[in-house]
Each structure stands twice: as structure tokens, then as C-alpha cells.
Amino acid sequence: MSPDSTTPGSVRSAADLNEQIRALWLRAGGSLSAQERAEYELLVIEWAEAIRDGVIEAA
Numbered sequence: 001m002s003p004d005s006t007t008p009g010s011v012r013s014a015a016d017l018n019e020q021i022r023a024l025w026l027r028a029g030g031s032l033s034a035q036e037r038a039e040y041e042l043l044v045i046e047w048a049e050a051i052r053d054g055v056i057e058a059a
Contacts, residue, residue, distance in 0.1 A: 014050035017043055 021043050028036050 012046065012050065014047055014054060017047040017050055021047065 021040065024032075024036060024040055024043065032040055
């Protein structure tokens, strides 16, 4: 996945995003390249938005 393929406001669940983050770290062997770091940062941002949206919806 390229960093550009992740769009803000995605409908992916926090659990799905967490799984993708874990898989990225496993594939990278614990050391991220510059491209993997960019992908990781976007996934974390999207994960945080999914968590926030879940908290707002539950309130």
C-alpha cells in the first residue's frame, strides 16, 4: 500500500487498522524503511480517527 492510498475519514475499523499496523511491523522485521514509516504514520493517524469516531458515537 502506498501512503497515498489511505484517505482521511476511511470507514475501516480501529481493529482492522491495528491489524494492518501489526502486519506492517512484522513484514518490516521491526525496522521500517522510509516508505514503510510513511505508511505507518498514515495508518496510525487513521487508527486514531477511528478510535475518536468510535468514542464520539458511543457518547
